Amino acid sequence: MTLSYSSIEFVVNRERCQVSVPPMKRLLDVLREDLGLTGTKEGCGEGECGSCSVRVDGELVNSCMIPVLQAQGAHIETVEGLSKSGELHPLQKAFLACGGAQCGICTPGMLMAATHLLAQNPTPSITEIREGLAGNLCRCTGFVRIFDSVIASIAQSHAGPGRKSHAG
Amino acid sequence: MRGDPQAHQLVAPGTLHGVLSLLAEEPGAWTPIAGGTELMVAYAAGRLNHRKLVSLWGIPDLRWIEVSTDSVVIAAGATFRDLRDHPAIAAEFPLLAKAAGWIGSIANQSRATLGGNLVNGSPAADSSPALLVYDAEVEMISACGRRRAPYREFHIGYKRNLLAPDELLYAVHVPRRNAGQRQYIRKVGTRRAMAISKTALAGRVLLQNRVVQEIRLAAASVAAFPARLYRAEDALLGKAISPETMRATRAALLSEIVPIDDIRSTAEYRRVVTANLLQEFLSSFAPDGTIR
Numbered sequence: 001m002t003l004s005y006s007s008i009e010f011v012v013n014r015e016r017c018q019v020s021v022p023p024m025k026r027l028l029d030v031l032r033e034d035l036g037l038t039g040t041k042e043g044c045g046e047g048e049c050g051s052c053s054v055r056v057d058g059e060l061v062n063s064c065m066i067p068v069l070q071a072q073g074a075h076i077e078t079v080e081g082l083s084k085s086g087e088l089h090p091l092q093k094a095f096l097a098c099g100g101a102q103c104g105i106c107t108p109g110m111l112m113a114a115t116h117l118l119a120q121n122p123t124p125s126i127t128e129i130r131e132g133l134a135g136n137l138c139r140c141t142g143f144v145r146i147f148d149s150v151i152a153s154i155a156q157s158h159a160g161p162g163r164k165s166h167a168g
Numbered sequence: 169m170r171g172d173p174q175a176h177q178l179v180a181p182g183t184l185h186g187v188l189s190l191l192a193e194e195p196g197a198w199t200p201i202a203g204g205t206e207l208m209v210a211y212a213a214g215r216l217n218h219r220k221l222v223s224l225w226g227i228p229d230l231r232w233i234e235v236s237t238d239s240v241v242i243a244a245g246a247t248f249r250d251l252r253d254h255p256a257i258a259a260e261f262p263l264l265a266k267a268a269g270w271i272g273s274i275a276n277q278s279r280a281t282l283g284g285n286l287v288n289g290s291p292a293a294d295s296s297p298a299l300l301v302y303d304a305e306v307e308m309i310s311a312c313g314r315r316r317a318p319y320r321e322f323h324i325g326y327k328r329n330l331l332a333p334d335e336l337l338y339a340v341h342v343p344r345r346n347a348g349q350r351q352y353i354r355k356v357g358t359r360r361a362m363a364i365s366k367t368a369l370a371g372r373v374l375l376q377n378r379v380v381q382e383i384r385l386a387a388a389s390v391a392a393f394p395a396r397l398y399r400a401e402d403a404l405l406g407k408a409i410s411p412e413t414m415r416a417t418r419a420a421l422l423s424e425i426v427p428i429d430d431i432r433s434t435a436e437y438r439r440v441v442t443a444n445l446l447q448e449f450l451s452s453f454a455p456d457g458t459i460r
């Protein structure tokens with residue numbers, strides 16, 4: 001069977017993009033292979049680990065579970081969109097400062113899940129942080145440093161301009 | 169082996185009408201894909217045999233929740249996130265809201281649809297026991313029209329259901345008449361986040377002067393598909409909760425469930441734990457904890 005490619009347009013990290021790919025290609029693979037956005041990682045490839053987490057139209061999703069045709073017209077945010085003009089996002093700084101990343105495979109997904117959580121709830125409790133990250137697995141850190149990183153980033157963003165020292 | 173994107177055709181007509189016309193033209197040739205959280209797992213493993221897929225994602229006519237005087241109607245394409253967020257569901261159908269929070273992670277719930285859960289028809293489907301105890305009805309749709317059936321009749325075998333090849337599940341109707349009733353649901357899995365159930369039990373009871381006036385019980389993972397526990401219900405109807413009714417109900421339950429051994433648990437564990445869940449529910453409304 002010869003199958004045609006689809007022309008798909010969406011907005012990735014505030015930039016309009018257009019790709020011509022098989023419609024069943026996973027959003028994860030389109031981001032990595034066609035757009036060169038290799039920050040988004042593949043862990044399990046079956047929805048269990050969250051390392052491929054991105055935000056699509058403001059919802060947290062696993063990009064390994066989405067055929068790219070279903071992202072037609074969507075607004076997509078990946079880990080590459082977190083830093084602004086060369087400056088790391090407060091969450092990224094906190095992960096660096098608190099040892100929230102070791103091998104780094106889970107980190108982009110953790111950052112996106114944490115970004116999503118804080119977008120919905122800027123001052124989550126520790127239980128809410130645990131729940132917000134429950135779909136993201138880490139084989140290295142034992143999770144505590146990841147939760148600490150999220151807490152630190154919240155403390156940082158509430159510390160006010162006077163204490164805006166670099167966390168690293 | 170991995171899924172090969174070139175081996176599958178995927179189209180997105182974008183409207184309900186467009187999807188139904190496609191299904192009518194070639195009944196059985198097209199497989200609907202909604203949130204993809206079942207089908208994409210099969211695809212990733214190279215196990216997706218369907219060659220032609222039609223997307224239901226992003227079709228507004230399939231994603232809504234409507235509250236009328238006597239029922240809440242949930243479109244098949246509503247996600248479990250939509251269900252969790254809906255005030256009427258949280259207030260009146262707590263079992264359904266709770267089950268929605270069980271369907272994998274947040275990232276899974278933002279894609280997983282109610283229709284996909286029911287049509288996939290896993291014996292462990294988390295939304296099923298709640299819908300069974302709420303006497304839900306399913307509404308199916310094709311280019312020829314719509315029809316309704318009680319949800320308890322929807323599953324007809326392991327992963328088999330009432331849908332014709334040119335039909336979609338359209339909506340689920342849940343009657344609003346649970347005020348003053350006791351409700352129960354509990355899932356037993358390996359861990360809290362993201363584990364498929366070893367067993368799950370839901371119940372709803374209307375008591376008058378301690379006598380059971382109406383009772384619904386349903387379980388997951390104890391038969392080829394999620395099912396009502398009719399014999400256990402019969403053992404309770406019209407009775408007051410006493411140690412004897414409790415024993416009879418437990419025996420009735422054990423006579424009707426047919427769990428299996430699989431990678432998640434054993435048949436024996438499922439029998440014992442499902443009966444214990446039932447006992448926990450009944451004890452919660454026993455007059456003075458007489459139940460043992």
Ligand SMILES: Cc1cc2nc3c(=O)[nH]c(=O)nc-3n(C[C@H](O)[C@H](O)[C@H](O)COP(=O)(O)OP(=O)(O)OC[C@H]3O[C@@H](n4cnc5c(N)ncnc54)[C@H](O)[C@@H]3O)c2cc1C
Pocket residue numbers: 046047048199200201202203204205206207208209224244245270271272273276279280281282283284285286287288292293294295331335336337338362363364365
């Ligand atoms: C990591 C992970 C964890 C999970 N955990 C759970 C869990 O704890 N409990 C649980 O119950 N499930 C769980 N699931 C399974 C899955 O998320 C649910 O069954 C989900 O509701 C499926 O919906 P979907 O829209 O994604 O289905 P899809 O994959 O899009 O479709 C599933 C099936 O339904 C058919 N279909 C979909 N919509 C319609 C329609 N309207 N009419 C006709 N046919 C239709 C499709 O053709 C397909 O056969 C999990 C999945 C993953 C990946």
Ligand code: FES
Pocket residue numbers: 041042043044045046047048049050051052053062063064065
């Ligand atoms: S790679 Fe997508 S959830 Fe694991």
Ligand code: FES
Pocket residue numbers: 100101102103104105106107137138139140141
């Ligand atoms: S840092 Fe290695 S998996 Fe989390």
